[in-house]
Amino acid sequence: MHTVITKGQKEYPALLQELGDAPKQLYYKGTWNPKLFESCLAVVGTRRMTSYGRRVTEELVGEIASQGITIVSGFMYGIDATAHKAALRVGGKTIAVMPCGIDMIHPADQADLYKEVLDSGGLVISEYEGNFKPLLWTYPKRNRIVAGLSQATLVMEAGEKSGSLITANFAKKYKRKLFAVPGPLTSSVSVGIMQLIREGASVATGAKDVLDFYRSNSEFPLRFIPPAGGSPTRLQEIQSSPSSALEEKILEQLRREPLESDQLARMLEVGIAQLGAALSTMQLSGIITEESGKYHAH
Amino acid sequence: MLIKVPSATHFGLESLGVDVEINVANRGLPTFDIVGLPGQEVDESKERVRTAIANSSMEFPQKKITVNLAPADVPKEGSFYDLPIALGILASMLGFEVPAKSLFFGELSLDGSLRHTRGTLLLALFAREAGFKKLFVPKDSANEAAIVKGVEVFPVKDLEQLTLYLLKRETILPAVYKETASSLDSALAAEFDMAEILGQEKTKRAMEIAAAGGHNIIMVGSPGSGKTMLARALPGILPQLNEEESLEVTKIHSVTGLLRPGGALVRTRPFRSPHHTVSMIGLTGGGTKPSPGEITLSHRGVLFLDEFNEFPRQVLEVLRQPVEDGFVSISRSKERVRYPARFMLVASSNPCPCGYLNHTKKACSCTPREIQKYQKRVSGPILDRFDIHVEVPDVDVRELSQDAAASKFLETSLVIRARITRARETQRARFEKESFDSAQGRPIHTNAEMKNSHIKKFCVLAKETEQVLERAAVTFQLSARAYYKMIKVARTIADLEGTGAILPHHVAEALQYRWKQNISE
Numbered sequence: 001m002h003t004v005i006t007k008g009q010k011e012y013p014a015l016l017q018e019l020g021d022a023p024k025q026l027y028y029k030g031t032w033n034p035k036l037f038e039s040c041l042a043v044v045g046t047r048r049m050t051s052y053g054r055r056v057t058e059e060l061v062g063e064i065a066s067q068g069i070t071i072v073s074g075f076m077y078g079i080d081a082t083a084h085k086a087a088l089r090v091g092g093k094t095i096a097v098m099p100c101g102i103d104m105i106h107p108a109d110q111a112d113l114y115k116e117v118l119d120s121g122g123l124v125i126s127e128y129e130g131n132f133k134p135l136l137w138t139y140p141k142r143n144r145i146v147a148g149l150s151q152a153t154l155v156m157e158a159g160e161k162s163g164s165l166i167t168a169n170f171a172k173k174y175k176r177k178l179f180a181v182p183g184p185l186t187s188s189v190s191v192g193i194m195q196l197i198r199e200g201a202s203v204a205t206g207a208k209d210v211l212d213f214y215r216s217n218s219e220f221p222l223r224f225i226p227p228a229g230g231s232p233t234r235l236q237e238i239q240s241s242p243s244s245a246l247e248e249k250i251l252e253q254l255r256r257e258p259l260e261s262d263q264l265a266r267m268l269e270v271g272i273a274q275l276g277a278a279l280s281t282m283q284l285s286g287i288i289t290e291e292s293g294k295y296h297a298h
Numbered sequence: 299m300l301i302k303v304p305s306a307t308h309f310g311l312e313s314l315g316v317d318v319e320i321n322v323a324n325r326g327l328p329t330f331d332i333v334g335l336p337g338q339e340v341d342e343s344k345e346r347v348r349t350a351i352a353n354s355s356m357e358f359p360q361k362k363i364t365v366n367l368a369p370a371d372v373p374k375e376g377s378f379y380d381l382p383i384a385l386g387i388l389a390s391m392l393g394f395e396v397p398a399k400s401l402f403f404g405e406l407s408l409d410g411s412l413r414h415t416r417g418t419l420l421l422a423l424f425a426r427e428a429g430f431k432k433l434f435v436p437k438d439s440a441n442e443a444a445i446v447k448g449v450e451v452f453p454v455k456d457l458e459q460l461t462l463y464l465l466k467r468e469t470i471l472p473a474v475y476k477e478t479a480s481s482l483d484s485a486l487a488a489e490f491d492m493a494e495i496l497g498q499e500k501t502k503r504a505m506e507i508a509a510a511g512g513h514n515i516i517m518v519g520s521p522g523s524g525k526t527m528l529a530r531a532l533p534g535i536l537p538q539l540n541e542e543e544s545l546e547v548t549k550i551h552s553v554t555g556l557l558r559p560g561g562a563l564v565r566t567r568p569f570r571s572p573h574h575t576v577s578m579i580g581l582t583g584g585g586t587k588p589s590p591g592e593i594t595l596s597h598r599g600v601l602f603l604d605e606f607n608e609f610p611r612q613v614l615e616v617l618r619q620p621v622e623d624g625f626v627s628i629s630r631s632k633e634r635v636r637y638p639a640r641f642m643l644v645a646s647s648n649p650c651p652c653g654y655l656n657h658t659k660k661a662c663s664c665t666p667r668e669i670q671k672y673q674k675r676v677s678g679p680i681l682d683r684f685d686i687h688v689e690v691p692d693v694d695v696r697e698l699s700q701d702a703a704a705s706k707f708l709e710t711s712l713v714i715r716a717r718i719t720r721a722r723e724t725q726r727a728r729f730e731k732e733s734f735d736s737a738q739g740r741p742i743h744t745n746a747e748m749k750n751s752h753i754k755k756f757c758v759l760a761k762e763t764e765q766v767l768e769r770a771a772v773t774f775q776l777s778a779r780a781y782y783k784m785i786k787v788a789r790t791i792a793d794l795e796g797t798g799a800i801l802p803h804h805v806a807e808a809l810q811y812r813w814k815q816n817i818s819e
Contacts (some may be wrong), residue, residue, distance in 0.1 A: 047665070047666070048661070048662065051656070077665070077666040078666075107666075107667065109667065109670070188661045260500075260691045261499075261500050261810070262497055262498060262499045262500050262691060262693075265499050265500075265703075265707070266497075266499070266701055266703035266704055266707070267703070269703050269706070272499040272500050272502075272503045272707075273503060273791070273807055274803075276500070276503070276806070276807040276810040277803040277804075277806035277807040277810075278806070279810065280770070280806035280807065280809040280810055281766075281802075281803075281806050283773070283809075284766065284769050284770055284773055284806075284809075286773075292655075292656040292689070293656065293689040293691050
């Protein structure tokens, strides 16, 4: 079965068609649905995502995808994979653009995610056929498709020489909107972001900034799709409230910044045993979450 | 003239009586032969005996000497047959009687003096069991033999002294057991005191719980976070061995030669930390004559495996059965022995190959694939053996030393040890009766050793507590095994607090030390 759309066909995405260096053909897996391409957002970022990057990606992308915007990304580890997952979680649509032949899954250990993307009605596309192996030069080529398919590009976390900056440059070249999500100045994966902001990228401080752009652009009307059977996003989760003075104090600290239990114990001058019990209880009631040793308030 | 001198041989930690028969014949060419499956060391004994006698101002007989070690079909190894063989030759020459109900044991030096010989304690235990009354052992080994009551231990300096004693021209005073100073205080055994380590409150607490309940613990953290230092401080908070445990450990130390000359009962728990290049045999024990490995040497103590992920997978896999059973059976073509191996497993590992995953200051340079490969080096069944899992965060020492709260939380090892000792006593009382009617008849000492049947019996959860656990099982997706582990750890936390019932906050704290799956996911 050959599934390919060539440049010039009426199904070929309009946004891509207008580019000078548009791919001649697009191979795909899944069901080609032109509606998928109506309003797309490219979400790109580092492979070496921090826990901050993950949280922000999950929250922003979850909310944006739930509004019917298709999330386009490169199926890599880190921000890419998290963005695809966040879209799937809220029942949204997502497109994965591969740097390799259409019959390959790259990286291979994300086969589960691959299947999920297709099962949800999403698409996997590539300009290469068969089992063509990904090469150094195919990654930036792929990035032009990611940027080209989308009205806007959202960069989450990017190091100094991140591939996401290449995608960002394509977005600029194609005169598309570019959003950057600021991160802590101390983080090495904030360097690329700060550079983009200096160069004039719009700062996205929440899903609203991105959604406002799509809303104001009547060309890309927003269809409101309520999440069908998908689980609610973190923001919408029902939260219980802290039940003791200690829990309240913990929450107050964690709202300021995520902390390890040792740091909390010293700040609140509470024994580690008592603190540990409180933290577990709060986790069970869904007030806080833990990731790589640090606790986050919702 | 035929002389019989009683001695013994060891199989693992068991002993078997051996009769050393010495025949000095006037007829035949002057030769010196040993028969009865002697090993290399036993065969070399000929030269030591010959020279030792010559150097003890006596003459070695130019006669046909035949030594038989009976029973003849059991392989004999070790250097301790020197003394009985020399004694037999001297007795036949000088015509004195070998005293009845006496055992002789010891290695000779060429100058005729007796050297510290391994396995003396085992011999003394055998002597009492087999009804011997007197024991002649090297002076340096006499103290460990004197641990055993009911047998008179004679410390022998050299061959000449023993000969004069048996000719009734000199007296040897029986040894009186003395404790040595170093065997008494285990707090001195640790390299570091817990109070020397700033911060790491959670890991220290995890160590305390692990030590109190005998739980296996794994620490994951970046280089320099203090995992090794914390592990090395562990001996200082471990409770002293009780009499029964102490004897078990001393036996192992005696047979492997870890007991120094003049050594007494070992009171401190062993702490072993083999390098990750250790072989399978080195860890479990073995060899043609099976000798104890690291897991046996750490019996009733701690086996610390630093850089856990660097150990070859096959080497770690052999730990599975001993960790569950508390002993290891080694079968070789000629021998089958069983060594005790009830130890607390302490492991430390890096989170990824470069070590800086989730580090606050340094960036990790590993790809997700590398991280996954690294974490998969250790098999699931092995990780399942750990009750307590703790992530050790990196610390900024300069920052910590200015934090008043950090110093406020410091506790000395002695203070922590007092709490642990109390919790262990609670456990001993709990399992005292259980030792006899448990399924396999092996006594259990700690919460970590509880099987599911024990958990059902000793860890009855109140409705409220069970609700917390049920909820955790759903939220954290706990497996059935993890569920039971949480109960065991909660039991220990309650014991540390001195509470009979397991309350919700005990379970809640135990959940802090659960295995967090999909760390990299």
